[in-house]
Amino acid sequence: MAQWISGDRLIQRFEAWAPKKLAYEHDKIGLLVGSLHKKVKRVMVTLDLLENVADEAAEKNVDLIIAHHPLIFHPLKNVRSDEGQGKIVTKCIKHDIAVYAAHTNLDIAEGGVNDMLADQLGLKDTDILQPTYSEPLYKLAVYVPVSHAEHIRDVLGDAGAGAIGKYTRCSFSTHGEGAFLPQSGAKPYKGTVDKIEKTSEEKIEAVVPEHLLHITIQKMIKAHPYEEVAYDVIPLQNEGKKYGLGRIGKLSEAIPFKDYCLLVKEKLGLEGLRTVGSPENMVKTVAVSGGDGNSLIPYAKYQGADVLITGDIYYHTAHDALLCGLNVIDAGHHIESVMKQGVKDFLCKVIAEEKSDTEVLISKAVTNPFHFVV
Known part of the structure; x- marks a missing residue:
């Protein structure tokens, strides 16, 4: 039985590559028409979304169009089905085709x-x-019993923490003594309720880029032996990846x-x-x-x-x-059509990893308005 990836999941993976935060402030990116809350059997990649592209997508039963140049850039005063951009919007809605634009964020993205x-x-x-x-950086500091310090260092490194220039898995540790008093109902890794416990601990510090911070903390907490994990997250002034x-x-x-x-x-x-x-x-x-x-x-x-x-x-x-x-x-601006094959390659990789049967098409419609007369 065929497996189709959801539009939400496909775009989630796409935005991990070309996140919206990279786009210029007033760029009209993201979902412009329709809904992503559906299964996507066919997705079409195009540089521009003109009427001939919408017709092509409808003919090929496409569920989602990913375009580089936004269909709606300036606010529309009306949506008429007989002229202008309204014709394109109407056709997409009529055929249940969602339209997503990735513009300056795809220009700026690594591999974009x-x-x-x-x-x-x-x-x-x-x-x-x-x-x-420049991506914000944070210092993650976690307090861990000495017996589990090496394991937590590995977990942080595996999550991507501690990357500095051409070095990875960088961290710094200091040794000290942790103290805590378990209250009624607590299930301490070490010690007993209502009795002060002191134990030898390491404070492990590592730099984490913003996009990895949440998942790194999740993995660290899951691997940590303590019922309540003590850790600090400190914003840094250091410049992250540009x-x-x-x-x-x-x-x-x-x-x-x-x-x-x-x-x-x-x-x-x-x-x-x-x-x-x-x-x-x-x-x-x-x-x-x-x-x-x-x-x-x-x-x-x-x-x-x-x-x-x-x-x-x-x-x-x-x-x-x-x-x-x-x-x-x-x-000429049309040289950006190089993105069609590049985006298709990326989407095919994602679809294979998601074990989906979704098909990726490249629009064959001509959208370059200029031609040379010599």
Whole structure:
């Protein structure tokens, strides 16, 4: 008998990869149409949700559409079934198709759109172009009898606590004496009711990132021998893992800008592209951002990029790039369609792990509004 994953569970797993907290403040992400409280037999991935995509999804009996660009970005004054976005919303509701958008959170996520583009372009030693978020860190300190200290250290390490840079399972311990008085009804691991008990304990401290804090505490308490576990959670000022827009990386060797433009056109499967800069300039360090890259000019220049590849560049921003000596490739916003295969691969992995028979489709509908006439 076929097993279908629920929409809630699928999106829960998806948001563990591209959490909403990474998105820009006013981005319109998340569930936009319909409900996730249902079984999903088919999910479709698309860059944009236009009417032809909605028709394709209805024809293929899709239950959930995951789009990169939000269907509803500006508030709708009405929802008409005969024009505009209302036609798309109406079709999705009529065919019980839920619509979920992952936009800047998917751009910023590790392994997200910009990492997919950097991989497709063959960039090496990549790093974040513009940091936008640093995950909060906490120090978890737990008091444990010496006999169980090593076990609790292993539990914390297995949960992901104690990761600092390229080191894992980092912790610090101090020895001391714990004292407690069990009250009536207590079932102490050691000692008796109404009698002060003193025992040799270790205080184990480890750094935990915010997204692992809750589960780490749960696992620690479950493994702890005490009926009532004494522990502290202390917010830290230390910077946690950084996330951000765009990526910057290296080519294996420097090549002329004119040759690199042709290489980008080939690797991204483009009809054409716009360029800013001299064809003879040499390119070695490359910055890339699939969406609007106008705000990224100073970041690319500061980090030593020879060229910025972007989905959108304005006329006067192109002048700014020329003035600061930065080459630019405007490859068009549609280069973000790289996310379709990347998201499908992720969802297929999740569905396999969940032992589900849910099918993942990539939309074949054309949504790029631009074409080159040469």
